[in-house]
Structures are given as C-alpha cells and as structure tokens.
Amino acid sequence: MNDHYKKLGTLLALILPFALIGKVGYAQWVIGYVYLFLIQGYVAWFLFFRTNQPFFGYSVTMALGAYSTAILTGIYEWPLVLGILAGGVIASAVAMLLFLSTSRARGFYLSMISFLLAIMFPMLIDALRPITGGRNGIYFRGLRDMWSRGGLFALIVGSTVLAVAFLFWLMSTKTGKTFTLIAENDDLAQAVGINTFKYKLLAYGIAGLISGLGGALYVNYIGFISSIDVGVFTTTYITFIPIVGGSQLCYGPILGALIVFLLPDLLVPMERFMDIIFGGVFVAIILLIPGGIAPGLERLVKWAYKRLVRRRHDCIKPETQL
Numbered sequence: 001m002n003d004h005y006k007k008l009g010t011l012l013a014l015i016l017p018f019a020l021i022g023k024v025g026y027a028q029w030v031i032g033y034v035y036l037f038l039i040q041g042y043v044a045w046f047l048f049f050r051t052n053q054p055f056f057g058y059s060v061t062m063a064l065g066a067y068s069t070a071i072l073t074g075i076y077e078w079p080l081v082l083g084i085l086a087g088g089v090i091a092s093a094v095a096m097l098l099f100l101s102t103s104r105a106r107g108f109y110l111s112m113i114s115f116l117l118a119i120m121f122p123m124l125i126d127a128l129r130p131i132t133g134g135r136n137g138i139y140f141r142g143l144r145d146m147w148s149r150g151g152l153f154a155l156i157v158g159s160t161v162l163a164v165a166f167l168f169w170l171m172s173t174k175t176g177k178t179f180t181l182i183a184e185n186d187d188l189a190q191a192v193g194i195n196t197f198k199y200k201l202l203a204y205g206i207a208g209l210i211s212g213l214g215g216a217l218y219v220n221y222i223g224f225i226s227s228i229d230v231g232v233f234t235t236t237y238i239t240f241i242p243i244v245g246g247s248q249l250c251y252g253p254i255l256g257a258l259i260v261f262l263l264p265d266l267l268v269p270m271e272r273f274m275d276i277i278f279g280g281v282f283v284a285i286i287l288l289i290p291g292g293i294a295p296g297l298e299r300l301v302k303w304a305y306k307r308l309v310r311r312r313h314d315c316i317k318p319e320t321q322l
Contacts, residue, residue, distance in 0.1 A: 065215025091212025137226025246292025
C-alpha cells in the first residue's frame, strides 16, 4: 500500500507544471525540456532496473522517433499524427531487432553492443546527411505551427504523466510481476516454465515504443534535431537519470532528471568544465550513495519526522504528569 501511495504522489508531482501553462517563458521551456528527457529516464528505469535488461541505446531509439517523424512528415508529407506514431513503431521495432540479434549474448556483452550502437549511430546520421542533415540537422516545425507554446507544453507534461502512469500500471500487472521475477532470477523463471525470451522481447518493444514517441515529441517541441543531439553523452545522461535519482524508488528518476538537466543551468560560468563536473558528481554518487539520492532523502525525511514526534512527545509528557 505504501508503494501505491508513492506512485500516486509521483504522478501528482508530475502534474504540478500544468500551473505554468499560461505563463510562457524560460521556466516553462526548461521544464518541458526536462520532461522530454524524463520520459527517457523512466524508460531506462523500466528496462534496466525493473526488467534487468542491460541496454544503453536510449539515444538511438529516441533519435529514431525524432528523425522518423521529421523525415516522414517533412519530406514524404505524411500526416503529423501518423509520423509521430510511425516514429514510435520504428524505434520499437529496432529495439526488438537489437535484442533478437544479440539474444545469445548476456550481461556485459549485450550492454556493450548497445553502447557501441549509441556511439556509431551519430556516424550513420552524418553519413545520411542528404536526408538527415548530419551535424547541420533538420529544422522541423510540426506541432509548433499548429499549437500555441502553452498547448505544446501541456502536451509534453500530459504525455510524460501518461507514460509514467502506464509503466506503473504495467509493473502492477501479471506481466509486470513476471518481469520482476525474471529480473530477480532469470534461471528460476525459466525453471518454472516462463518463456523469458518472449517477455524480454516484449520489454524491449515497450521501451522502444515509449522512447520513440518521446523522441517524436522532442523534435516537435525543440524544432530541431542533429547528430550532435544524439551522441553518446545523451545516452549516458539518460542512463544516469535513475541511477542518480534512485532506481529502487518510483520517484527517483524525477530527482535524477532535475539534477542531470538543471545542474548545467546553475553552472553556466563553468561550462568548459561541465563534463568533468558531471563525471565527478556521478562517481561521487555511485561511491557515496549507490542507491541514489531519493533513498537517502527519504531516510532523512523519516529521521526528521521521528525527531519531531519525539520532541512533541517530550513536551507533552511533563504536562500530563502535572
């Protein structure tokens, strides 16, 4: 029941930015940007930490959704809705194809294959420059020409809430519990007759679909996509969202996204050293608080609450004795 309330509280917290819909400005834009990557962070939370699938190609599936939408809509004149849906389906298909092609590999080797894909994918984008624009990128208006900035912001926030709510619901179903069993003990799951291959393939398909749809929203919101935007650092930041925030708690990715994508705004004067700072922060968190910030923060809140209750009890006790 406690976990149920945490999930409900997480969804309520995610809805709070709706209060900024009528206040167009930098703060609204930044929150929308963070939410776009929060979608990817929850994909990493689901696939890597809830189904135990070692995947580091989040920037690839995100980019596939973005490029597919921009190219199909801008060049081939598909309806925008179909372009967005196609972006999600293509990303899902590629994620499942990657799993199928590497299904014989396990653990470290599978993770390295997906990481190498994230390194090579920007090179492929550059090689297809006549279509993708390469480093120069593609400018895409999409929903920006059809909706107001406030409406587009509301779409991003609403889509993020729906994606997170879907993952929470999925993990509470029989399928989600099977994912958990496979994550905890793959050999045991096979021994009791579970087709682990089928469930793993399904997990990749779901993660790829949500990531691709998130990428489609990204290019509509930002209005631009290039090979620089989907480099290896992008997939690294996405992977670190649940790690920094706390992978074991449902609201951990929210804290992780705030740190990973808002910290650069606070450290603009030190932009030249940003990669070094991020590397130091990530290493410090892994070494000092391996569970992430959320569990430590939760323990601190519980400790403060117990201290407050104890102090109130100590204050009331003498009065009762009198």
